[in-house]
Amino acid sequence: MAAHFLNINNIFLDAKERFDQYCTEIYQFQYQNNPVYHQWVDLIVPPNPLEKIPYSIPPLPIGCFKNYEVVSGTFMPEKVFESSGTTGMETSKHFVKSLLLYEQSFLNSFQLFYGDIKNWCVLALLPSYLERDTSSLVYMANYLIEKTGHSKSGFYLYNHADLNDTIQALENKGQKTILLGVTFALLDFSNAYPQQLKHTIVMETGGMKGRGKELTKSELHQMLMNNLGVNAIHAEYGMTELMSQAYSFGNGQYQCPPWMKVMVQSEDDPLLINDEGVGLLVIIDLANLYSCSFIATQDIGRVFKDGSFEVLGRMDNSDLRGCSLMVI
Numbered sequence: 663m664a665a666h667f668l669n670i671n672n673i674f675l676d677a678k679e680r681f682d683q684y685c686t687e688i689y690q691f692q693y694q695n696n697p698v699y700h701q702w703v704d705l706i707v708p709p710n711p712l713e714k715i716p717y718s719i720p721p722l723p724i725g726c727f728k729n730y731e732v733v734s735g736t737f738m739p740e741k742v743f744e745s746s747g748t749t750g751m752e753t754s755k756h757f758v759k760s761l762l763l764y765e766q767s768f769l770n771s772f773q774l775f776y777g778d779i780k781n782w783c784v785l786a787l788l789p790s791y792l793e794r795d796t797s798s799l800v801y802m803a804n805y806l807i808e809k810t811g812h813s814k815s816g817f818y819l820y821n822h823a824d825l826n827d828t829i830q831a832l833e834n835k836g837q838k839t840i841l842l843g844v845t846f847a848l849l850d851f852s853n854a855y856p857q858q859l860k861h862t863i864v865m866e867t868g869g870m871k872g873r874g875k876e877l878t879k880s881e882l883h884q885m886l887m888n889n890l891g892v893n894a895i896h897a898e899y900g901m902t903e904l905m906s907q908a909y910s911f912g913n914g915q916y917q918c919p920p921w922m923k924v925m926v927q928s929e930d931d932p933l934l935i936n937d938e939g940v941g942l943l944v945i946i947d948l949a950n951l952y953s954c955s956f957i958a959t960q961d962i963g964r965v966f967k968d969g970s971f972e973v974l975g976r977m978d979n980s981d982l983r984g985c986s987l988m989v990i
Contacts, residue, residue, distance in 0.1 A: 681948075688951060692954055695735045720932070720933070722958065734952050742755055745903075756798065759952040782810050784810050785841050788843060789817070797902075832861065836861050840862070845882055857891060860891075863892075883895040905947055923946040925937060926943060926963070937967075961977075
């Protein structure tokens with residue numbers, strides 16, 4: 663069955679029409695070839711995992727990526743992405759069989775929501791790839807920066823003055839720009855260099871844990887909007903354990919690409935999964951072909967009728983994690 667999926671482009675091309683079919687085939691492949699997932703499915707003994715696709719497919723708790731090698735098949739990974747964490751904290755590891763698959767996933771997703779990457783300049787308030795080469799977010803940012811082909815695209819985490827000069831030059835030219843960064847870095851920059859942006863999208867990737875007073879997402883976005891003169895703060899939702907990302911164009915409401923679906927799971931019954939409502943977020947990521955495509959996160963959220971979703975918080979006692987820890 664593995665050979666059937668080697669042409670992964672099929673998933674990106676027609677996932678919307680064949681999502682349930684791909685879920686069925688990938689579930690069968692991963693149940694047969696992923697020992698961790700196989701054991702989990704057998705442990706919870708669902709009545710019939712394929713009875714009501716995709717809601718009846720058991721999601722793997724995301725914490726398994728911390729304690730086990732969650733892999734489907736036998737392979738030497740091209741890359742091992744690792745989540746951020748403080749010293750001594752157990753981190754998640756995602757063993758990536760094919761970086762090309764990851765690149766196809768995030769590039770297709772970006773261009774679906776924002777158009778051709780070559781039309782953009784990307785400025786990243788993130789550690790450079792040389793500093794954080796195990797971060798999937800930094801890998802994605804580095805790839806997108808290179809794909810723009812723009813001379814000013816790059817990492818600016820430690821040079822706010824240079825970033826400000828660059829933004830002003832790009833604004834004067836009317837260049838479409840994305841300022842991508844962890845929330846605390848965007849806030850620091852916007853406090854130091856308040857301005858009125860007209861051609862720049864501000865996109866946050868999360869990350870305020872352990873950075874002083876805890877603020878709500880709406881409070882943070884309002885501060886950024888006030889400081890930078892924009893009408894909305896865009897956001898990217900992704901994690902080490904996923905190969906795909908969702909994007910928000912404002913108000914913290916995310917949309918998924920066709921090969922990614924978010925549902926809600928009852929906190930009391932891990933087998934009760936619904937299309938909409940409030941609960942623990944369950945993510946199906948078809949691009950997670952060689953790890954696990956069915957994941958129960960530790961995020962509490964709301965899923966809307968149209969498939970979009972928002973993140974409301976974290977489960978109690980869930981581990982401290984987040985993009986802000988990358989630069990500690």
